[in-house]
Amino acid sequence: MADTLRVNPINCTGHGVCAELLPELVSLDEWGYPIVDPRPVPPVLDREARRAVAACPALALKLMRIEEPARSGSKAF
Amino acid sequence: MTTTTTVNESARGGAARQAAGLPRLLPASPEDLRGHLARYGATPYRGYRDRAGALLGDIEASGLTGRGGAAFPVYRKMAVVARARAARKVIVANGSESEPASRKDELLLRLAPNLVLDGLQLAAEAVGATEAHLYLHYGPTPEILRALAERASRGLDGIAVTITQAPPRFLAGQETALVNRLGGGPALPTFQPPRVSERGLGGAPTLVQNVETLAHLALIARYGPRWFRAAGTDAEPGSMLTTVYWPDGKCRVVEAEIGAPLRTLLSSGAETQAWLVGGYHGTWLPMPQAAGLTLANDTLKRFEASAGAGVLVALPADRCGLTEAARVTGYLAAESAGQCGPCLNGLPRIAAGLAELAGSGHRRQTRADVERWAGLVTGRGACNHPDGTVRFVRSALTVFSSEISLHARGQCSATNRKPFLPLPDGMPTSEDDWT
Numbered sequence: 247m248a249d250t251l252r253v254n255p256i257n258c259t260g261h262g263v264c265a266e267l268l269p270e271l272v273s274l275d276e277w278g279y280p281i282v283d284p285r286p287v288p289p290v291l292d293r294e295a296r297r298a299v300a301a302c303p304a305l306a307l308k309l310m311r312i313e314e315p316a317r318s319g320s321k322a323f
Numbered sequence: 324m325t326t327t328t329t330v331n332e333s334a335r336g337g338a339a340r341q342a343a344g345l346p347r348l349l350p351a352s353p354e355d356l357r358g359h360l361a362r363y364g365a366t367p368y369r370g371y372r373d374r375a376g377a378l379l380g381d382i383e384a385s386g387l388t389g390r391g392g393a394a395f396p397v398y399r400k401m402a403v404v405a406r407a408r409a410a411r412k413v414i415v416a417n418g419s420e421s422e423p424a425s426r427k428d429e430l431l432l433r434l435a436p437n438l439v440l441d442g443l444q445l446a447a448e449a450v451g452a453t454e455a456h457l458y459l460h461y462g463p464t465p466e467i468l469r470a471l472a473e474r475a476s477r478g479l480d481g482i483a484v485t486i487t488q489a490p491p492r493f494l495a496g497q498e499t500a501l502v503n504r505l506g507g508g509p510a511l512p513t514f515q516p517p518r519v520s521e522r523g524l525g526g527a528p529t530l531v532q533n534v535e536t537l538a539h540l541a542l543i544a545r546y547g548p549r550w551f552r553a554a555g556t557d558a559e560p561g562s563m564l565t566t567v568y569w570p571d572g573k574c575r576v577v578e579a580e581i582g583a584p585l586r587t588l589l590s591s592g593a594e595t596q597a598w599l600v601g602g603y604h605g606t607w608l609p610m611p612q613a614a615g616l617t618l619a620n621d622t623l624k625r626f627e628a629s630a631g632a633g634v635l636v637a638l639p640a641d642r643c644g645l646t647e648a649a650r651v652t653g654y655l656a657a658e659s660a661g662q663c664g665p666c667l668n669g670l671p672r673i674a675a676g677l678a679e680l681a682g683s684g685h686r687r688q689t690r691a692d693v694e695r696w697a698g699l700v701t702g703r704g705a706c707n708h709p710d711g712t713v714r715f716v717r718s719a720l721t722v723f724s725s726e727i728s729l730h731a732r733g734q735c736s737a738t739n740r741k742p743f744l745p746l747p748d749g750m751p752t753s754e755d756d757w758t
Contacts, residue, residue: 254514255514255663255664255665255703255705256663257514258663258664260664275665275699277665277668277669279665279668279703281699
């Protein structure tokens with residue numbers, strides 16, 4: 247049921263809106279890029295999470311249902 | 324580039340390797356179609372007899388994993404593409420070998436091109452591919468062109484094969500970068516999901532397999548999974564091609580049984596100060612503590628290492644490992660695609676920090692800075708370049724810790740300053756270098 251926040255790091259340009267709207271789950275690194283809590287979004291923060299996703303100017307923040315702890319882009323052949 | 328001679332060591336063999344039926348992949352000299360057919364017989368297409376997916380079943384039973392570095396189960400990627408309902412399906416033989424220290428795919432394609440092409444055709448049949456590609460670092464060699472022409476003239480191939488040259492970039496062989504390049508764009512990674520096996524080239528389900536993986540597949544199609552499992556371990560069956568660097572600086576390609584003791588492949592005596600296992604996304608291992616390890620991810624993972632694409636280096640005692648690691652890290656930072664903020668910002672800082680540590684008399688906070696940046700970039704790229712680079716850097720900080728202390732006092736243990744680890748000659752800089 248619960249979704250997880252994920253950043254598309256290619257689209258993300260470090261506006262930082264997500265960290266402003268959702269400081270409970272998003273902090274910024276020393277270069278201004280978001281570090282998101284990898285755990286499922288708790289129900290109490292669901293609305294705020296959706297608001298942060300909608301507000302991202304780069305459309306880089308997503309709510310995703312993740313089955314396996316996906317590490318994308320493995321150099322898989 | 325460091326001058327290296329690639330030697331096919333597999334043709335000679337120790338008794339243990341011969342007992343395991345090795346070498347399987349590499350003949351002593353380039354084998355044309357006539358020699359290939361004499362040795363292996365015709366390509367064992369299943370035709371209509373394989374409506375039940377017998378080859379897929381054999382691949383699953385064989386336990387074959389990808390030999391391009393990630394060791395992902397081949398059956399699982401094949402099954403996704405085979406199951407997909409699509410009018411167009413794509414298969415790609417990945418021979419981009421974008422690791423500068425790896426030579427095994429190049430040698431395999433020169434010595435046994437028909438085995439790779441057999442595997443490509445058989446996998447294409449098994450998943451119902453309608454389009455086949457061969458993606459090559461050096462462009463088509465005479466051996467490959469000859470093999471394709473000979474096969475075409477005898478009508479051996481089910482589908483035509485298109486050759487595309489990969490740009491000489493470290494990430495060019497990464498699956499999503501490869502798909503972008505084949506689509507006519509730059510060889511840059513993209514964010515996943517979707518995986519290319521679900522939505523790849525032009526949106527078509529795309530099966531990408533390393534060329535060595537396909538050569539193993541061609542043999543499994545002939546001799547079956549039990550034959551394949553006669554070498555290797557239960558968890559990691561079969562053999563793998565390795566590119567081995569000995570302290571004498573020579574580079575040798577060796578087909579090794581998975582699970583073989585590393586000290587039978589690499590020197591472990593006093594002339595060796597450390598091993599690098601798994602290439603430039605790999606792990607430095609201290610000597611002699613690591614001397615008992617075997618070539619199997621199951622045992623290597625205890626040292627946070629993996630066999631990767633089989634690059635194995637014995638660093639000679641007369642070189643400075645810290646300097647070597649800093650030089651390679653500079654290369655890796657320059658090879659960032661620059662698409663993801665943490666990698667774009669972090670890797671150059673990590674590389675500069677390591678260069679400072681490898682210099683003379685670094686600032687007090689530099690090592691802690693490098694450790695912090697390493698933590699910050701991990702897991703935050705669209706591809707695994709930051710994670711692989713950090714694995715290399717962190718293990719260097721640990722293994723060459725006493726060298727860092729020496730350098731802090733303006734000293735260095737090296738008596739030979741000639742660079743050891745191979746890097747490409749020029750570092751490309753412009754956007755165009757990705758195509």
